[in-house]
Amino acid sequence: MERIIKKDPLSKEEIKKIIDYPKIKLIHTSTSIEILEDKKTFSNLKIYFKDENQVNYNTSGTELRKLEYILGDINKKEYRDIIYLSKNNVNMSATLSSLCSKHNLKIEIIETSCDLDDSNYIISKLYGAKIHKSPEEYAKKLINKIIRDKQKDLTKTYVLNEQSIFNIAGILAYINYGIEIEEQVEKLGLKTPNFWSAENDTILGLYLYAELRKLRWNFTYISSSIKYKDIKIKILSALKHLKTDLDFDLSKINIIKEYKAKRLKEKYKKILILFANTKGLLLDMNSSVKSMFYLMEKIKNNQIEKNEEIVFLNSGNFIEIFSDKDILLK
Numbered sequence: 567m568e569r570i571i572k573k574d575p576l577s578k579e580e581i582k583k584i585i586d587y588p589k590i591k592l593i594h595t596s597t598s599i600e601i602l603e604d605k606k607t608f609s610n611l612k613i614y615f616k617d618e619n620q621v622n623y624n625t626s627g628t629e630l631r632k633l634e635y636i637l638g639d640i641n642k643k644e645y646r647d648i649i650y651l652s653k654n655n656v657n658m659s660a661t662l663s664s665l666c667s668k669h670n671l672k673i674e675i676i677e678t679s680c681d682l683d684d685s686n687y688i689i690s691k692l693y694g695a696k697i698h699k700s701p702e703e704y705a706k707k708l709i710n711k712i713i714r715d716k717q718k719d720l721t722k723t724y725v726l727n728e729q730s731i732f733n734i735a736g737i738l739a740y741i742n743y744g745i746e747i748e749e750q751v752e753k754l755g756l757k758t759p760n761f762w763s764a765e766n767d768t769i770l771g772l773y774l775y776a777e778l779r780k781l782r783w784n785f786t787y788i789s790s791s792i793k794y795k796d797i798k799i800k801i802l803s804a805l806k807h808l809k810t811d812l813d814f815d816l817s818k819i820n821i822i823k824e825y826k827a828k829r830l831k832e833k834y835k836k837i838l839i840l841f842a843n844t845k846g847l848l849l850d851m852n853s854s855v856k857s858m859f860y861l862m863e864k865i866k867n868n869q870i871e872k873n874e875e876i877v878f879l880n881s882g883n884f885i886e887i888f889s890d891k892d893i894l895l896k
Contacts, residue, residue, distance in 0.1 A: 740771020
């Protein structure tokens with residue numbers, strides 16, 4: 567792929583060239599942005615809510631967008647057998663298993679943390695996945711053993727986590743998604759939207775899209791550990807893969823540090839139930855409910871300007887709800 571030097575701004579067609587990696591289309595519809603107005607919850611603010619649950623009945627749009635590029639890479643390299651090392655990422659495991667079944671691929675999942683009786687792994691097995699439980703320190707040895715066994719049958723094995731595409735697929739996906747979002751926020755008349763999410767690749771992909779397009783977008787990212795230097799490293803790595811030069815300004819990303827407090831998950835649960843009961847919206851417990859918690863805290867403490875254009879990105883994840891069934895049933 568020819569190296570592209572950024573000019574101000576890049577056109578949408580030029581951006582499409584940058585992210586011209588092999589891809590299998592899994593999402594065939596756009597997801598709408600709806601306006602949430604609730605004086606009790608949001609005071610007098612309008613919250614623009616983009617719901618990734620709309621893309622598929624049982625999985626997250628965030629995962630699907632990433633997997634479009636991963637499956638594209640697998641297809642291009644003509645692999646039929648996959649190994650995925652899951653470190654408690656049970657949703658990705660279930661989603662991958664579903665897609666492997668649909669695309670006639672065999673998958674083996676190595677889980678280093680979560681119990682295998684988790685509902686996501688029950689679903690994964692239904693889709694035909696073979697699940698292994700291994701301590702993290704032995705996972706690499708197990709992967710190598712599986713590869714050796716398959717080599718006896720002349721079978722090539724694609725180890726998902728060891729492929730370079732695995733680390734940039736989410737960013738690619740959300741650079742691409744920026745085209746749809748730009749059109750939607752323009753139609754809504756939003757000039758300086760502030761996108762809220764606790765998903766790393768979502769924020770970084772949209773941020774890079776906005777920087778390449780010279781859009782006046784801002785971002786609020788909720789994380790328990792990430793720092794600006796981590797974001798800078800990941801952006802530089804992505805730009806290297808994309809063969810693109812870019813002067814970027816990290817002041818447009820506001821990081822809210824997730825604090826550790828007693829009964830925090832109980833507070834998340836209350837928000838999850840509130841939105842399900844009153845708005846028919848499901849926030850996943852892994853990321854979106856955290857973002858909503860901090861947004862509501864900011865609103866309650868009058869830390870959000872009245873005219874601020876907040877676009878809340880719900881990563882979408884019906885399956886994740888079932889992972890937290892013990893909490894929800896208390």
